[in-house]
Amino acid sequence: MNTNxxxxxLVMASVTYLIRVLPLTLIRKEIKNxxxxxxxxxxxxxxxxxxxxxxxxxxxxxxxxxxxxxAAAVVFAYCGASLLKVSAAACICVLxxxxxx
Numbered sequence: 001m002n003t004n005x006x007x008x009x010l011v012m013a014s015v016t017y018l019i020r021v022l023p024l025t026l027i028r029k030e031i032k033n034x035x036x037x038x039x040x041x042x043x044x045x046x047x048x049x050x051x052x053x054x055x056x057x058x059x060x061x062x063x064x065x066x067x068x069x070x071a072a073a074v075v076f077a078y079c080g081a082s083l084l085k086v087s088a089a090a091c092i093c094v095l096x097x098x099x100x101x
Contacts, residue, residue, distance in 0.1 A: 060094055064101060069094035 031037055060066045072093035076086045 060098065062098060062101060065094045065097040068097040 031040070056070050057063055057066045060069070069090040073086050073090035076089045081089070
């Protein structure tokens with residue numbers, strides 16, 4: 001049993017290492033394709049959004065209050081409010097909708 005655990009850890013470590021090293025060794029020239037550069041630029045943001053959005057809708061236990069808080073946060077962020085104002089507006093909106101429902 002213990003040898004299997006060490007084997008699993010070794011395989012996971014080598015796969016993680018290869019994923020990080022192979023692009024550095026295989027792609028040595030600068031990427032000049034505009035579409036590929038723009039795609040690679042937005043990958044971290046899309047990944048973060050895809051991981052956090054489902055958690056946002058399940059955070060309050062009520063989908064409607066979570067959606068209202070999310071909508072308030074998007075509106076305030078789009079208008080250029082600071083992070084503190086965006087989070088406060090989302091919290092207040094969730095609180096108000098929770099009381100109404």
